[in-house]
Amino acid sequence: MFQKIKRFIDKYGMIKKNEKILVCLSGGPDSLFLAHFLLKYKKLYALKIYACHIDHCYRDSSYRDADFCRDFCRIAGIPFYCRKIHLDKFSEEKARKLRYEIFSDLARKLRCDKIATGHTLDDNAETVIMWLIRGCGIKGLLGIPPVRGNIIRPVLCVSKNEITNYLREKEISFCVDETNLREDFTRNKIRHRIIPEMCSINPKVREHLFSFSELWRNCDIDTFNKIKYNKKKIFNFILKEKTVYFDADKLDAASLSVRRIKSGDRMVPFGMSEKKKIQDIFVDDKVPRNIRHLIPVVVCGKKIIWLAGIRRSSDAKITGKTKNVLRMRYDRILPGSANLSECSG
Template identity: 40%
Template structure:
């Protein structure tokens, strides 16, 4: 076991990457990094398979790389799994870059292969210099802590045993073993930003400090440790205040404003909590600024590609934009007479009239109401609330704005937006659905007939 193999072995053991009775897949491209990874793990005594992907992106080079991997594995006695991809068609179909298409295809294949052969891990050949390039690349993109932190040694069953050594270490190892490898000609070009960093920026930094690579890699590791501590802080906030599932199956995620604003860095905490919903940078700054304003930003709305965020009294509310768009498109539904109706997805309403009996008791259920049938004029209309809607809540003498009533009931913005009402022929609200009926249809001692209205939502039709 030589020096490099010893370093890698210690790194693997330290990060719990090796089960002595386990088997592992090595992602083998034929390049120096993956060839070194294959030989090091084999020499350490790990049970390994190799997997090669031919993306058919570089013509004869792609075929050359595959044949090299076949010959290498045959010589070393390692089982090689191969697959071919039409990467360009995949990229066009899924509207992603060629680089992203290749990545998706590669990792999907590795995951399936790992299941098929019951492998314990998938080993990829990222090394220390990749950390340096990634940090510099993400600095240029304005990334947060997540982008600046070092690449993780383990991510699920993806293992990176070579993060402890440099590209030069790898080349020296292969030279010592007399092992050749293939070179991807696109890595020598300056078309990609990463290649420009590799070929020009890092060498320039090394003229300022010969230890630039090692120092930047060390900074990335420190940033990763800091990120892990920050993640613990964010997880503590989530554990206290962010439900793992939307409340009441309403698809609304809520985040307490107070816990965010009391954090040492509200911007960071908020980014960690809502970044996955597409809210970043200036948007997060705007949300924090609004929450700090005199009115607390209540009612203000921000949109990402797929989600909408609203500042409520005590919480931030996040809901899929598609749901709010569907609400805005929802049309009123006319109920001309008594009977059963199905509409608006899986909403059902049943309306029936019956004589009042001596043992009659008014309904107290939120989804079913009983009214004085003679005071209700058809057709009825089922619709969303509108600005300026008023009604006379049961038991009150005067009318009240629906918006004020819902505010008093501490209903949040999303709940107000999705609130439905039932109106009579004159357009008067007879039921603020799920909340309260109108006083003008109340049952009195002289009421001879009862009108019962029952609502079922999100039920199977």
């Protein structure tokens, strides 16, 4: 399991040598396992490890968790910091916001490079499901990112079961927060009711939800969010070539212009040597018929050099001898909003 986590860390470039890392230590199995992992690889990465525990003071026994974490850090030789927060009425979201503010402030004071949290596959699954239930946009499907700024989540690739099994096998004690068993919190209902039911259908549901989130994180979310729909249709079409580059010295700048498509238009697509009908390019690239007439055509004299957002031509290619480059960018391809947003050399 440790090797799997190390590969995960390396994949996302979470940790570099000689970094200072602040561990968010609750005393629960996940954060405790994270601390054990970092201690194991402390020499390999030449790390300096710190730990911070947040006492929410909403349980009479919460001081015991703080004492447990303090003792663990003393034995492990980790500098330990404890902070208390008081909320008149407990709110998961408010508590979370306060925690991150405290972690960020302490990390800044200690000059830590990274803040490490113990989020797992289960936490990601719960987050995705919770956002789906509440109703969310695409960003709600992204789940918990492995890296966000200076916040890293090294154990996001393993499940809670894997972690607790490891700790029990090694006879490592940890704290249990009894509020995690209360089902008056939405996340706990998802954790204790919904996910077990989903796992009865497919035991790999946590892994699949993580892969699902990862796919969305790798998408151009901003492009998806910019796509609008008219009253009749949603265009299932995204620009392929939003930015193109030409050898500026091979083009006559004075003869550059933008126009609409004309009947019989042809161009020599990049990578080809013969002209091809624009209509055939539309068919090959599955461009919807009802927006074809809206696509700008960039011409240099009588030659079409770019079917904006679709294909560029073989003219004025960049080579090793190119000295001046002309860059063109096209942002949108929607009814009434077609425009060349940028042209620079």
